[in-house]
Amino acid sequence: MAGVAIITEACITVKDRACVDVCPVQCIYEYNPSTNRLQSEQQAGSGVVENEHAPNDDAIAVFGDSILYVNLDECTSCTACYQPDVCPVGAIYSEEHVPDGTEAIKYNTADPNKGHDHTFFVAQSRAVFAD
Numbered sequence: 139m140a141g142v143a144i145i146t147e148a149c150i151t152v153k154d155r156a157c158v159d160v161c162p163v164q165c166i167y168e169y170n171p172s173t174n175r176l177q178s179e180q181q182a183g184s185g186v187v188e189n190e191h192a193p194n195d196d197a198i199a200v201f202g203d204s205i206l207y208v209n210l211d212e213c214t215s216c217t218a219c220y221q222p223d224v225c226p227v228g229a230i231y232s233e234e235h236v237p238d239g240t241e242a243i244k245y246n247t248a249d250p251n252k253g254h255d256h257t258f259f260v261a262q263s264r265a266v267f268a269d
């Protein structure tokens with residue numbers, strides 16, 4: 139079933155940007171610490187910035203530039219990025235199918251759910267964009 143795309147913990151440190159190249163609306167963003175902006179590119183690595191947003195300071199502090207972020211207000215639920223042959227580590231899902239986290243990465247130990255609840259990355263995807 140189609141839904142907005144959610145990027146989860148498996149992207150951390152991998153961040154190969156394969157999803158960026160298949161997104162038709164450039165709504166997958168990378169945090170640029172030097173400019174303190176969330177930026178999307180037409181083609182990954184091209185350096186040509188298509189869209190920009192300001193980050194929410196608290197939300198961006200959780201993962202910073204170690205993971206990519208889908209802007210859920212811009213995602214058209216086209217399904218392209220979460221086809222099984224796109225993400226090499228299975229990090230990106232339709233909103234309806236985000237799994238609970240794994241024990242491998244303690245990404246949010248302060249969370250009462252110990253960071254292993256599937257709602258965490260849905261909320262994080264919404265919180266990270268300040269505008």
Ligand code: SF4
Pocket residue numbers: 141142143160161162163164165166208212213214215216217218219220
């Ligand atoms: S579902 Fe489509 S529009 Fe949404 S992030 Fe993935 S490729 Fe982009």
Ligand code: SF4
Pocket residue numbers: 145146148149150152153154155156157158206224225226227228229230
């Ligand atoms: S394809 Fe997967 S690992 Fe690569 S940037 Fe996208 S979500 Fe992250």
